[in-house]
Amino acid sequence: MIRELSIPNEWMNAVHSLENEKGLAIILGMHDTGKSTFAKYLTSNLTAKKIKVGLVDADIGQSFLGPPATIGLDLFDPEHIPTVPDWEKILPHSFFFVGSTSPEGHFHEQTEGVKRMVDKAIQAGSEAVIVDTTGLVTGDAGKELKRRKIELLSPRHIFALQRGHEIEHILTLYKDNRNINIQRLPISEMAKARSKEERRAYRNRKYQEYFKDSEIRGLRVKGIGVTGHVINSQGDSISSERAIFIKGLLIGLRDGMDDTLALGIIDELERERGIFKVNTPLKELDKVKKIQLGSLKLNPSFEEEPF
Numbered sequence: 001m002i003r004e005l006s007i008p009n010e011w012m013n014a015v016h017s018l019e020n021e022k023g024l025a026i027i028l029g030m031h032d033t034g035k036s037t038f039a040k041y042l043t044s045n046l047t048a049k050k051i052k053v054g055l056v057d058a059d060i061g062q063s064f065l066g067p068p069a070t071i072g073l074d075l076f077d078p079e080h081i082p083t084v085p086d087w088e089k090i091l092p093h094s095f096f097f098v099g100s101t102s103p104e105g106h107f108h109e110q111t112e113g114v115k116r117m118v119d120k121a122i123q124a125g126s127e128a129v130i131v132d133t134t135g136l137v138t139g140d141a142g143k144e145l146k147r148r149k150i151e152l153l154s155p156r157h158i159f160a161l162q163r164g165h166e167i168e169h170i171l172t173l174y175k176d177n178r179n180i181n182i183q184r185l186p187i188s189e190m191a192k193a194r195s196k197e198e199r200r201a202y203r204n205r206k207y208q209e210y211f212k213d214s215e216i217r218g219l220r221v222k223g224i225g226v227t228g229h230v231i232n233s234q235g236d237s238i239s240s241e242r243a244i245f246i247k248g249l250l251i252g253l254r255d256g257m258d259d260t261l262a263l264g265i266i267d268e269l270e271r272e273r274g275i276f277k278v279n280t281p282l283k284e285l286d287k288v289k290k291i292q293l294g295s296l297k298l299n300p301s302f303e304e305e306p307f
Contacts (some may be wrong), residue, residue, distance in 0.1 A: 006043060006188055006189050006190045007029065007041060007188055008185065008186040008187075008188060009041040010037065010054050010183075010185050010254065011041060011185060011188075011222065012184055012244075013183065013223060014038075014042060014044075014157075014159050014166050014183055014185060015042060015045045015049075017181060017183065018046055018051075018128045018130075018135070018157065019046060019049055019051065019158055020040060020047035020238065021156055021157070022051070022127045022128045022156075023128065023129070023156030023182070024118065024128075024129045024131070024154070024155040024156055024157070024275075025042070025128065025129070025130050025131065025156065025157035025158070025159060026131045026149065026150060026153065026155045026157070026158050026159070027130065027131065027132050027133060027144060027159045027161065028137060028158060028159070028160045028162075028167050028170065029133075029137070029161035029167070029187075030135045030137055030138070030162070030163075030166055031136070031160060031161065032135070032191055032192065032193045032194060032196075033052075033163070033187050033191055034058070034160040034161060034187050034188045034191035035059065035132050035133065035135075035148065035161060035192060036059065036062070036064050037191065038132075038133055038159065038161060038185070038188070039055060039075055039132040040064075040087055040131050041077055041106075042128075042130050043055050043085070043094060043130060044085065044093065044175030046076075046128055046147055046304060047076045047085075048078075048152055049078075050078045050258055051078065051127050051128055052075070052076065052077050052078065052125055052126050052128070053075075053076040053126060053127070053128050053129070053130065053223055054073065054074075054075055054076075054112060054118070054121025054122070054124065054126030054128070054129040054130070054278070055073070055074050055076065055121075055129075055130050056071065056073050056117045056118055056129065056131045056132065056202075056272060057071065057073075057092075057123065057132050058110070058113070058132060058133050058134065059073045059113050059132050059133060059134050059135070060098050060100065060101050060102075060103065060110070060134060061101040061102060061134060061135075061199065061203070061208065062199060062202060064204065064205070065090070065092040065095070065228055066089065066092040066210075067102050067206050067207060067209075067210040067263060067295075068093075068111075068203040068206050069097060069098055069099060069100055069101050069118075069263075069296055070095040070096060070097050070098060070118070070260070070296060071095060071096045071098060071110075071113040071114055071116075072092035072094070072095040073092055073093050073094045073095065073117040073120055073121055074090060074091075074093050074103045075093050075121065075124050075126060075245075075287045076267060081174075087267050089132050092099070093120075093124075093258075093261055094117065094120055094259070094260075095117075096113035096117060096260050097109075097113075097251075097252030097254075097260045097263060097292055097294065098110055098111065098113055098294075098298070099228055099230075099250075099252070099294035099295050100231070100295045100296060100297065101295070101304075102132055102136075102140055102203075103136055103141075103145055104136070105229070105235075105295070106229065106231075106241040106295070107144070107145055107148065107263055108140060108229075109229070110134075110149075111145075111148050111149060113153055113195065114131060114149055114152070115153065117294060118131065118222070120306060121162055123140065123154065128232075131149075131153070131155075133149065134164065135168065137167055137170060138166065139218070142170075142256075143169055143170055146170050147170070150173075151176065154179070154180060155180060156179070156180065156181070157180070158171070158180055158181070158182045158183070159183050159185055160182065160184045161183065161185050161186075161187055162184065162187075164303060168178045171184075171240075172237035183253065186187045192296075197207055200282050200303075200304065203275070203304065204266070204301075204302055204303050205303075207298060207302035208302050209252075210263065210281070210282060211263075211265070211279065211280075211281065211302060212279050213260065214279050214280050214281040215279070215280075215281075216263075216267050216274070216277055216278060216279045217274040217277070217278060217279075217282075217283075217284075217285055218275045218277055218278075218280070219253075219275070219277075219278055219288060219291075220274055220276070220286050221274045221276050222273075222274055223271070223273065223289070223291040224276070224288065224289065224290065224291055225289065225291070226240050226244065226290070226291050227240075227290055227291070227292050227293070228243075228251070228252075228292040228293030229293075229295070230243040230249075230293045230294070230295050231295040232295070232306075232307055233306035233307060240271060240293055243264065243293045244276075244293070245266075245269060246266060246297060246307055247266055247267060247297060248265060248286070248297045248305070248307075249266040249293065249294065249296070249297050249307070250263060250264075250265055250266070250294040250296040250297065250298055251252070251263065251264045251265070251266060251278070251280055251292060251293055251294055252264075252291070252294065253278070253280065253285075253288045253290075253291065253292075254289060254290040254291070254292055255288065255289055255290075257285050258290065260292075261282055261287055261288060262280050262281060262282035263280065264278035264279060264280035264282070264291075265278065265280070265298055266278060267279055276291070
């Protein structure tokens, strides 16, 4: 539940914009500016107004829909969700494995995943689609990533949460675009700065929740494709031939349509038997047609560690 007394009055203007024009909205803001709170606020208020909402959580480092390193999608239909969602218990309708909790080095996977989730939301009949993004907005990398997303998705609305003018270098690119409604919004008093340790602890909890019912299962190598861009802790690229032997490497399990079915953690590759042992909650491994390698390694306690 979002405490209304902590919400800036200007946020309701954003609700009215989406209520009147609907379409796609992208939320921009640095870390700890309350983007996720704002996304939930929009979703709750629009659903209360009987509008079908697709919510895309593309904040891969601090995901609230699905596990870390993924882009999650959930669908909110007023006919089936008559009350405010319980955000602590909600599960994603779909998610896409990016392979990292940082978009740098994974721009392609990040943009591909956002586009796939937005398309799914539209195909499901969402009248308004809300995209929550990462806090990478500064420097050339932040500007380029947000430019790619905006030009790929062609949003009707951009909602900018900023303390000063930290997003203006992005917004100025679209100031003359009459097809985009840009709204600069204040930050809620609920937006609190979190340390690296707090962010890491949050991801650890999310990993534990996701893998709580997982088991080590055998996946036959024959007929399985391998993809993914693996970058180690030093920023070096690792070949897939080497990466498949990294015990603890986080991976995505994809089907024949390249949709992410589930996440997994590499246990070992029994080459002689042609068996790939993976710790995963997915039971129907016969649906897996491709393994997507990631750039994260988890220890037995599901904590991220360097490799």
